[in-house]
Amino acid sequence: MRADEGGMAGSDEAEIEDVVRAFFAAFTSGPDTAARLDTLRDLFLPGAVIVSTGGREPSLMDVDAFIAPREALLSGGTLVGFREWAVGGRTDVFGDVAHWFGSYAKEWEQDGQSFGGRGMKSLQLVRTPQGWRISAAAWDDER
Template sequence: MPDFPLRTARLDLRPHRPEDLDDLLAFHSDPDVVRYVPWPVRDRAATEETLRTKLGQGSWRGPGQWMVLAVELRETATVIGEVLLKHAGDQQGELGFALAREHQGRGYAAEAARELLRVGFDELGLHRVTAVCIEENHDSARLLQRLGFRREARTVDSAFHKGAWVTQLVYGITEVEWRAGPPATDDVADVLAVVRTFFAAFTSGGDVDARIDALRAVLLPQAVVVRTCGLPPAVYDVTSFLEPRRALLSDGTLVDFSEHAVQGRVDVFGDVAHWFGSYEKDGFLRGEPGAGAGMKSVQLVRTPDGWRVSAAAWDDERDGLRLGDHVADERYV
């Protein structure tokens, strides 16, 4: 049984207390926080009821039981989240976490999860820990990958979550992998940064030249870009792709225009990577409002200067084709 509190550089992980109610309510009642977790948005009464349950979950108990710990920010003595470890039997565990929205993006979730994994492997004798997240929960997926978890499965429509069937991603890490440490580089984060640069380039207004030049910098000089959109494929080299778009975004043809990714998937193997996902765009074309959506495929290779785009292709929604027609099939040749 670990000694509480578990202390990290900035946090104390400890069993819940009755006085945690107000802090818990602040994020249990936040729709953005609970969007991907099993429990619903809770009012004060519902939060108080679940807190009574948590008061009895502050220890490592038998198979099937969760150890649920408050994540307290030491500087303010505020509970900013929760971290969970399930006793799954046979030296197996399952990790979970939730964090208040205003404290996300500061590394607190990783700090708390890393400490709970240390306890699981060093003090509780676990051999393997898993974690499950909904496919659209990209932040949790990236966090698990930073912690060293492997993605082991993608289970389609495997849970009925808040009124809809959802696809889940299953991650796992063994004691040996944990002790070896996470990869030295976060390739997924680096690939996503390149993808964000790709989409950000197509924004009208100030700094168009800087955004287009930033995209050119992450394209291989020999990169190929292909547009389909229900027409014969149009194949561009880097210059013939970028320069007409630079003009459209800066000469008033496109106004208040932007493109942004909605969701996507990254696959990395060695020095090759692929992003495939959906995107949306809207703005004014020659004074007329318009909007659209589609799917984009971006292929990347690792170079001495980092990940670079070797090829990209896109297709847009049109009559007879909607994003819901996306086919994902992992059959092998």
């Protein structure tokens, strides 16, 4: 974790780490998928923008459009053992805005075959009265 010239309070660092951890933990198949995705929904500001690139025209989504297909995949039974996690990242904070940029990995089984992938995610966060919330997210998977 890195801070701006004014420094980052330990509580800010811990709360941002918790948000990032909860963000990635939501993408896990199995029991409690709906609860994890509800937690994910709560991590975003209303009106947050999510962008996927992947070497094609960027796909822009609101929070519900982002979560709905993931909920179907994670709870539909076609993916087994899906999980996604942060591999490493960097956080910058200035006042009430923060940015986490880092690498992530994912793995799963489908139709008896194992799959995996990696990529980079960017999470923009803002401090609210309820704590740090994600105002925007963007990612690109390795090709």
